Amino acid sequence: MKETRNFSSPILLSLLVVAVLGFLWSGDMAPTHWLPEAVASEVAAEEVATAESADSAQEFQLRPAPRPGREDYPDVGVSSRSIVWIIAQMHLFFGALVLAVPLFVLVIELLGRSTGDARYDDMAHEFMKISITAYSITALFGGTLALALFLLYPDLMAYLMQAFGAQMLVYAMLFFMESILLYIYYYGWDAMRYGNAKWVHISLGLLLNGVGATLMVMANSWATFMMAPSGVNEVGAVIGNIWEVMKGPLWNPINLHRFIANIAFGGAVVGAYAAYKCLAARTAEDRAHYDWMGYTSNFIAILAFLPLPFAGYWLMAEIYAYSQQMGITAMGGILAWLFIVQAVLIGTILMAGNYYLWSGMSRTEGSKRYQGMIKYIAVVLVICFLIWVTPHTLILTSGEIAALGGSHHHLLGPLGIMPAKNIAVNLMLIFTFLSFQIYRRSDKVATVSWEKAGNALMVAIYVVAIVNIIFAGVYYGYFTNT
Structure with a gap:
């Protein structure tokens, strides 16, 4: 029944x-x-x-769209x-x-x-x-x-x-x-x-x-x-x-x-x-x-x-293209702190996902060859997470503004804008994928003759991707009028 x-x-x-x-x-x-x-x-x-x-x-x-007033809505x-x-x-x-x-x-x-x-x-x-x-x-x-x-x-x-x-x-x-x-x-x-x-x-x-x-x-x-x-x-x-x-x-x-x-x-x-x-x-x-x-x-x-996140980038880009004011309201206006909360949640999900992958690796004997990489991945994730959640401005009193020498901190201010955050979140994604890859490879052994060349190629791909992300973010974000 x-x-x-x-x-x-x-x-x-x-x-x-x-x-x-x-x-x-x-x-x-x-x-x-x-x-x-x-x-x-x-x-x-x-x-x-x-x-x-x-x-x-x-x-x-x-018939035009209705324009109801406050009195037209039911009061519950x-x-x-x-x-x-x-x-x-x-x-x-x-x-x-x-x-x-x-x-x-x-x-x-x-x-x-x-x-x-x-x-x-x-x-x-x-x-x-x-x-x-x-x-x-x-x-x-x-x-x-x-x-x-x-x-x-x-x-x-x-x-x-x-x-x-x-x-x-x-x-x-x-x-x-x-x-x-x-x-x-x-x-x-x-x-x-x-x-x-x-x-x-x-x-x-x-x-x-x-x-x-x-x-x-x-x-x-x-x-x-x-x-x-x-x-x-x-x-x-x-x-x-x-x-x-x-x-x-x-x-x-x-x-x-x-x-x-x-x-x-x-x-x-x-x-x-x-x-x-x-x-x-x-x-x-x-x-x-x-x-x-x-x-x-x-x-x-x-x-x-x-x-x-790339689908999210596309969505926000289209929102800005349709109405820049809508995008500013969402990311820099009344809804800005929701984006800060979202950033914390995204970073938490990425770090939790990496921790799950590292824990799963520890159950296999083959994972020992990758254990030395985990601490470096963790350091990168933590640094990028801190950059990712750094706000550009805070609600400050006049005394706090005077103590800072302005509304923006001279060191943390540049980390609060999107170029730094784009670099941080993309690096987090790359290193999460690296954790995912070594997780999948931890219980496998390469048997092909071109093992060393293949590994060298993969390392080169990671290095080129990381350098490209940092260069593009810094150059186009801080030194060009975009």
């Missing part, structure tokens, strides 16, 4: 979402130029019978923004897990099929158990978020319904489809485990990931439209088609950043699950299974985390 309840709740919720959006779509919120062609022709035949109705339809289609006694933020953040956490886990489950399942090793299949199946549990919670928070937005921000949601139109219904139907695919994929695992049925199961996994990725990019378009609207005129009236509304300047950067971040986050969460199960295991066999599961999870998380 427990599994039946898990199966039914997201299905019923998705049906409810379709019904609600269908009701909203049938009302005045739905612009006729996004209805299907056959329906639009009927509407045109019935409603645009006179010149007056045609003029009113044109006026509706070019607490901050509406805080309510929506908390619910949206929880929905995002669980949604990232639900979208990410099937991605690497599909890869692991393919590995099991190609190698014939049943351990891969068992591990992939257990990964999906985590995703299936999170899916019901994701649906619950998603429905709560939609309700909160319509109740607390009715003008905004009416405008978004006008701008995106039928895309909202498509999203609801895709959510319903993902619910069906997810449960068939998980509960049909054993029934489709062998023979040609396995390929049917793998195809279902591929389709599930395709639907999930589509849901993600559609939801991203709503967020980026609010940040950097496209397909509208200077007063916010919708003048473009649905593709022009969706494909704003920040859409693809957000898509890439969220896709990579979901994988890193999902890998870390299932790694934590595997660590708990390993500690709670009562047999050596179970302990070995969950230890391997944790190893695989952390491998996925670290591998996905390494390119994530």
Whole structure:
């Protein structure tokens, strides 16, 4: 009965979402130029019978964005923004897990099929158990978020319904489809485990990931439209088609950043699950299974985390290109301290990831040849971390400013601007990758004849990369007008 309840709740919720959006779509919120062609022709035949109705339809289609005042928002006694933020953040956490886990489950399942090793299949199946549990919670928070937005921000949601139109219904139907695919994929695992049925199961996994990725990019378009609207005129009236509304300047950067971040986050969460199960295991066999599961999870998380800052750089570059004021507000204005907190968290994640890699290496005999490198990597990481979190300015009193001789410290001031921070974070990424590489090589021995030449080439690549990062950061950051 427990599994039946898990199966039914997201299905019923998705049906409810379709019904609600269908009701909203049938009302005045739905612009006729996004209805299907056959329906639009009927509407045109019935409603645009006179010149007056045609003029009113044109006026509706070019309705400007609402400009509500404070009195137009419902007063619920607490901050509406805080309510929506908390619910949206929880929905995002669980949604990232639900979208990410099937991605690497599909890869692991393919590995099991190609190698014939049943351990891969068992591990992939257990990964999906985590995703299936999170899916019901994701649906619950998603429905709560939609309700909160319509109740607390009715003008905004009416405008978004006008701008995106039928895309909202498509999203609801895709959510319903993902619910069906997810449960068939998980509960049909054993029934489709062998023979040609396995390929049917793998195809279902591929389709599930395709639907999930589509849901993600559609939801991203709503967020980026609010940040950097496209397909509208200077007063916010919708003048473009649905593709022009969706494909704003920040859409693809957000898509890439969220896709990579979901994988890193999902890998870390299932790694934590595997660590708990390993500690709670009562047999050596179970302990070995969950230890391997944790190893695989952390491998996925670290591998996905390494390119994530570059996706973040692209996103912020596009934000500055769209609106320099928006970028300054985010990184140097009212939200600047959030970036300091984020910097601390990123540095902490990198150092924790390195520590995990070093601890994992210590279990193998071959790691002894790399032990001498660890202390130097640690020193570089700590120095770069300190530079990374150094603020450019502080809130100072007049006496403190006089004691410093200005608002910036003469030594620490230059470390608080982006050239120094770019150098620091890129060096942290390079040395994290170095830890990852020696972690992967610690239990292996090179047998090729060109071993020395290959190692020399790898050392040269690292040296050239480090010199290039430092030179480019110092020269273009401090000595050129950029």
